[in-house]
Structures are given as C-alpha cells and as structure tokens.
Amino acid sequence: MVVKAYVLPAQKATFCSFSKKIPCRGSKSQIVKQKIKKAWVEKELQPYPLPLIFIKPEILSSISQKIRKKPIELEINISEILSFNSLKEALLKEFTS
Numbered sequence: 576m577v578v579k580a581y582v583l584p585a586q587k588a589t590f591c592s593f594s595k596k597i598p599c600r601g602s603k604s605q606i607v608k609q610k611i612k613k614a615w616v617e618k619e620l621q622p623y624p625l626p627l628i629f630i631k632p633e634i635l636s637s638i639s640q641k642i643r644k645k646p647i648e649l650e651i652n653i654s655e656i657l658s659f660n661s662l663k664e665a666l667l668k669e670f671t672s
C-alpha cells in the first residue's frame with residue numbers, strides 16, 4: 576500500500592498531510608510518521624531539518640495559499656508496516672539498541 580504525503584516547508588516549520596487516512600493506529604502510525612520524516616530529510620537539501628508538523632489536508636491547503644507555495648508530494652510504501660511482524664521487529668530494534 577502506497578500513501579501519498581504532501582510536505583510544505585515554511586520558514587520555521589515543515590507541515591505534512593496525507594492524501595487519505597492511514598489504516599493504522601498507535602505504534603504503527605508513529606512508525607509511518609518516522610518513515611515520512613526520514614524520507615523528507617533524505618530528499619530535502621536543508622542544512623538542518625525543521626520540525627515536521629502533521630496536519631489535516633484542509634489546513635495544509637490554507638497554509639499553502641497564504642504562503643504561495645505548493646506542497647511537495649512524497650510516496651511512502653507502508654505495506655510492510657501494516658503487517659504484525661514488521662511492527663514487532665521495529666519495536667525490538669528500538670528497545671534493544
């Protein structure tokens with residue numbers, strides 16, 4: 576499953592919104608957000624990453640109109656995150672390191 580994330584860099588923060596609701600909650604949604612942060616940091620050419628704030632699509636379009644910038648689209652594959660084994664492996668890696 577591929578989810579489109581729209582990222583809008585502003586002066587003091589970076590805003591992010593999803594094209595549709597992610598079918599996961601709790602730890603899995605945190606892993607998805609970390610994956611998006613990692614993809615954004617790898618793609619962006621800033622000397623330091625700005626805080627990434629997750630907001631609703633309506634708010635993102637409003638901010639986009641106000642600052643006159645278009646959001647950048649990222650495609651994230653989350654199919655491996657939706658399975659139980661990947662969640663277990665991610666949590667084990669996090670707590671054992």
